[in-house]
Amino acid sequence: MKKFKIGYRTVKTAVGAAFAIAIAHYFDLQYFSSAAILTILCIQTTKKKSVHAVYTRLIASFIGMAFAYLALETFGYNPLVLGCMILIFIPTIVSLNVAAGFVSSSVIIMHIYGEANFTLDLFLNEMALMAIGFGTALAVNMYMGDFxxxxxxxxxxxxxxxxxxxxxxxxxxxxxxxxxxxxxxxxxxxxxxxxxxxxxxxxxxxxxxxxxxxxxxxxxxxxxxxxxxxxxxxxxxxxxxxxxxxxxxxxxxxxxxxxxxxxxxxxxxxxxxxxxxxxxxxxxxxxxxxxxxxxxxxxxxxxxxxxxxxxxxxxxxxxxxxxxxxxxx
The missing domain is CATH 1.20.120.940 (Putative aromatic acid exporter, C-terminal domain)
Structure with a gap:
């Protein structure tokens, strides 16, 4: 059995998730808990990896929203359309070298699918969630231990x-x-x-x-x-x-x-x-x-x-x- 240990990355993840969810809740955003998920997915071991993580997840999320809007609004909000959209979406982000952002973008896509109506308010809500989630991750990851x-x-x-x-x-x-x-x-x-x-x-x-x-x-x-x-x-x-x-x-x-x-x-x-x-x-x-x-x-x-x-x-x-x-x- 491995020794129980709480490292500084674990602390940063916990603090970042708590702050992200608190900020999103304060602004009364829909799916405010997702801000914590976006933060957790961007916590990395180094600053450069953190910046790259935010970049890949941001680009993938924007592409995901575009694909969701075009596919779901055009062909309807049903599982078959969603599956076909993901079938095209994944190779797209892989070809753009942002495949690491798939999970984060999936969170956004599921919000849109769950609402079954892509509105300006929903778009702004998702943008705010990304800003809070990714921004919090960057902020907490700017502190790294001295080696x-x-x-x-x-x-x-x-x-x-x-x-x-x-x-x-x-x-x-x-x-x-x-x-x-x-x-x-x-x-x-x-x-x-x-x-x-x-x-x-x-x-x-x-x-x-x-x-x-x-x-x-x-x-x-x-x-x-x-x-x-x-x-x-x-x-x-x-x-x-x-x-x-x-x-x-x-x-x-x-x-x-x-x-x-x-x-x-x-x-x-x-x-x-x-x-x-x-x-x-x-x-x-x-x-x-x-x-x-x-x-x-x-x-x-x-x-x-x-x-x-x-x-x-x-x-x-x-x-x-x-x-x-x-x-x-």
């Missing part, structure tokens, strides 16, 4: 996990420790999925914003995670430990201590070049196993260069809530 604290938390969790992963690599390289179960990889993937979804919702809550800095950040981290997953087998399957292992371990240890929102990618890429130079100075492998180990280590540092390159190309996040602007790289 920044949660996004910051995801950011910190990801960086901690990456640091842990690199530390486990160092343990293996220094001590041959194979006790790590790799759970941080799975945790990081799960957090990135949640974080990107939340960052996308944040974009949808800003009507003029086309992208989110957090989304770009988590997308960058996701690309890095793909590299981490790809290079782990190159390290964890070394046939023997060679002299170059300590070089890589030293580099990864320093990298593990510096997984943070600082612009350090260029510096670490320079350090990686020094590691490559040291590789070249070391004696050639004595046997096939050492050759394979050296090759795997070299492939690993090449992949880590790609990891850092992805980070270096990232523009960054500027957070007003922090004392200093943070540049992700």
């Amino acid at each position: 920044q604290k949660e996004l910051d938390r995801y950011l910190c969790e990801i960086e901690d996990l990456y640091s842990s992963i690199f530390s486990e690599i160092v343990k293996y390289l220094r001590n041959g420790d194979t006790s790590w179960d790799g759970k941080e990889i799975i945790e990081a993937a799960n957090i990135l999925n949640k974080a990107k979804s939340l960052a996308f919702k944040d974009v949808e809550n800003h009507l003029t914003r086309k992208q989110n800095e957090y989304y770009l950040y988590f997308d960058m981290r996701e690309k890095q995670l793909e590299i981490i997953e790809r290079v782990l087998p190159k390290i964890t399957t070394l046939p023997v430990m060679v002299q170059q292992t300590n070089l890589v371990a030293d580099f990864m240890e320093e990298l593990a201590e510096n997984v943070h929102p600082g612009n350090t990618a260029k510096r670490f890429r320079n350090k990686l070049e020094i590691v490559k130079e040291e590789f070249a100075k070391m004696p050639l492998p004595e046997n096939h196993e050492k050759f394979l180990a050296m090759a795997s280590l070299y492939q690993f540092i090449e992949e880590m260069d790609q990891y850092l390159m992805i980070k270096q190309s990232y523009k960054g996040i500027k957070k007003k809530s922090r004392k200093k602007a943070i540049t992700q790289s």
